[in-house]
Amino acid sequence: MGRSTTAGIQAEIAKGVFRPHTALTNMALAYYQNASNYFAKAIFPTCPVSLSSDNYYIFSREDLLRDNWQRKPAYGKVSPTVVGEATETYVCHVDQMIMGIDQIRQTDLTRRQGPSVIQPKQQRTRTIAEQANIHQDRLFAEKYFKAGAWKNEKEGVDSTAPSTGQFIKFSNDNSDPIAFVDNEKTEMNQISGRTPNRMALGINVFNSLKVHPAVLERVKYGGSTANPASVTENVLAQLFEVEKVAVMKSIMNKADMGADEDMQYIGDPNAFLLAYATNTPSIDEPSAGYIFTWDMLGNGQMLPILNYLGENGTHTEYIEGLMATDMKKTSDDLARFYKAAV
Structure with missing residues (x-):
């Protein structure tokens, strides 16, 4: 008596030896990609x-990359250097x-x-x-x-x-x-x-x-x-x-x-x-x-x-x-x- 007969199959199921319609325990197919x-x-x-x-700040590339140093006049001072700035906005949608x-x-x-x-x-x-x-x-x-x-x-x-x-x-x-x-x-x-x-x-x-x-x-x-x-x-x-x-x-x-x-x-x-x-x-x-x-x-x-x-x-x-x-x-x-x- 074995799996070739109905009685044999029923006996193995009762003992827990054979389980029908069970997925394989050592493999499955899932098309996950390599993380790399x-x-x-x-x-x-x-x-x-x-x-x-x-908002986030954007500083002027032109101003930052210019040579803004000036010769100091006698008894005076140079004009303050201005670095332009602007803002941009990000928006995170869920x-x-x-x-x-x-x-x-x-x-x-x-x-x-x-x-x-x-x-x-x-x-x-x-x-x-x-x-x-x-x-x-x-x-x-x-x-x-x-x-x-x-x-x-x-x-x-x-x-x-x-x-x-x-x-x-x-x-x-x-x-x-x-x-x-x-x-x-x-x-x-x-x-x-x-x-x-x-x-x-x-x-x-x-x-x-x-x-x-x-x-x-x-x-x-x-x-x-x-x-x-x-x-x-x-x-x-x-x-x-x-x-x-x-x-x-x-x-x-x-x-x-x-x-x-x-x-x-x-x-x-x-x-x-x-x-x-x-x-x-x-x-x-x-x-x-x-x-x-x-x-x-x-x-x-x-x-x-x-x-x-x-x-x-x-x-x-x-x-x-x-x-x-x-x-x-x-x-x-x-x-x-x-x-x-x-």
Whole structure:
């Protein structure tokens, strides 16, 4: 007698040896992305704020970078130097995501002695956190990583004689990405007094740079037969002399619920951004952009996740996530966007 007969199956169920319709205990399929794929918080710093909206100061770049020292006249004094200032406003709007748990179904799963992986609160909490990363990357791409987002923008062309506002595409072996970026950094430094220290690369731009002759020529002697030279984000950061290179690898399904899937990279895969940003918010340092983040519940949590019961008779409970951010461009002079780079 065994599982090949009805009586055998019933006996194993009674002993607890065999449990029908139970999910596997050692695996489950969940398409969570690698945390390193997300890019929003890797480029511009997060600035926690205590109010949902308020003003911040902008001091005149022209006044700060002028030589305002004057020769003191005998028995007199020079005129006071005035540094102009203005204010801008951030506004953090609250976004929300809610997921439900069917308590009746959960009772059935519990009585089947289902695997520990079926922990609905933990699973939904992780899903909300994952979705928060996708949401922030989408907001970042819509605000900072698109044509028209910045005052200074250039477009890649196949021609080896680009005109004003153009550059040779990095997918063209006749281009020199390192020399081009060096020149752009020099121009930005001349205007602002800050040298760009961040690069955000679309995935196709990153892939092209990894095989570009000008890049490979500079790294090929750093390898050996056992450990051949490879072009990584860190290697590119050293070649371009920036603190950080972030590759925009995160994806999202851009189709509406019920429609056929439309999986795409969140950031434009053929573009890149060059910018100066601080590692932490500072009143003494400018930054091309900030991610203003408000703890809307007043408890210091920037992504609070709460659990509450549904209405009587529904036998449900809910997991809720909240976030309130404002992706704010704070200096047009400290960033440049390059579209159609490949």
